[in-house]
Amino acid sequence: MARPQVKPYGIFKAIFAEGQTDLAHRLGLTQSVVSNWLSRGRIPAERVLDVERETGVSRYAMRPDIFGRRPLVNGKSRKTKDKRPAGR
Secondary structure, three states: OOOOOOOOHHHHHHHHOOOHHHHHHHHOOOHHHHHHHHHHOOOOHHHHHHHHHHHOOOHHHHOHHHHOOOOEEOOEEOOOOOOOOOOO
16 A cells, blocks of 8 residues: 655745745746745746755755655765855
């Protein structure tokens, strides 16, 4: 029996902690588009890499259904660097 898929809500909290409006602006979108992602519980596949670039949150954490688990390097998880500007 398959387990129900768990949506990574904690990741969305991390992404949107800086504010939906700010993230939307940085992505060239409206706040309502980003709000819809939060309501649906997932970021569209075509936007995941953009969000990763802007927030530093890894694609593996946002959409494990597409990207799978984070690859291991020498038996350890490789982390995405936080690319947010200083002071955030």
